[in-house]
Amino acid sequence: MSTLPPLPYESPATARDLEIMREQLGRDMRGVVSIARRCGCGRPAVVRTAPRLEDGTPFPTSLYLTLPWLTLELSRLEATGLMAELTERLAQEPALAAAYRTAHERYLARREEVGEAEEVRHVSAGGMPTRVKCLHALAGQALAEGEGVNPIADEVLPGIDGAVPELRCRCTEVEGSGAAAPAAGTEER
Numbered sequence: 482m483s484t485l486p487p488l489p490y491e492s493p494a495t496a497r498d499l500e501i502m503r504e505q506l507g508r509d510m511r512g513v514v515s516i517a518r519r520c521g522c523g524r525p526a527v528v529r530t531a532p533r534l535e536d537g538t539p540f541p542t543s544l545y546l547t548l549p550w551l552t553l554e555l556s557r558l559e560a561t562g563l564m565a566e567l568t569e570r571l572a573q574e575p576a577l578a579a580a581y582r583t584a585h586e587r588y589l590a591r592r593e594e595v596g597e598a599e600e601v602r603h604v605s606a607g608g609m610p611t612r613v614k615c616l617h618a619l620a621g622q623a624l625a626e627g628e629g630v631n632p633i634a635d636e637v638l639p640g641i642d643g644a645v646p647e648l649r650c651r652c653t654e655v656e657g658s659g660a661a662a663p664a665a666g667t668e669e670r
């Protein structure tokens with residue numbers, strides 16, 4: 482059994498949450514376990530999912546960012562080439578690399594609390610443990626677990642207005658992040 486502290490912001494997923502996530506993603510969110518973090522307005526921001534979906538498909542990204550405005554902000558950052566820069570730094574900075582590996586192990590241990598999928602047993606998310614491939618997945622972990630768990634997300638999130646320390650609502654403010662924005666959260670599929 483896991484010896485991790487409970488996820489600090491976790492709350493049950495309601496029928497209304499499932500509806501909102503359908504709007505956020507433009508499709509049904511599958512394998513929902515709970516809501517791991519909410520926007521300042523109460524809408525789901527990070528959903529916790531089972532590592533195996535109802536149809537048997539493995540789904541390693543078990544802390545999945547659904548919040549359109551934050552998804553868009555992270556996509557903008559990804560488009561600047563930041564991920565190559567961060568991956569390069571992992572190769573250069575042993576302390577950063579070690580903390581990132583610890584985040585990877587934490588991801589796997591957290592996921593094991595809600596199920597197992599043999600095919601993805603050693604696969605976490607976002608490129609961990611040696612690369613930075615998806616800021617959305619890393620932010621999902623950081624927002625669900627709180628500061629001090631994912632060192633890359635902890636560097637990136639303070640550069641986004643409203644992301645930390647509290648997740649402030651920008652749902653109606655960030656242009657292009659409206660409900661049913663088709664790009665929301667598709668990076669890890």
Ligand SMILES: [Zn+2]
Pocket residue numbers: 520521522523524649650651652653
């Ligand atoms: Zn909001």
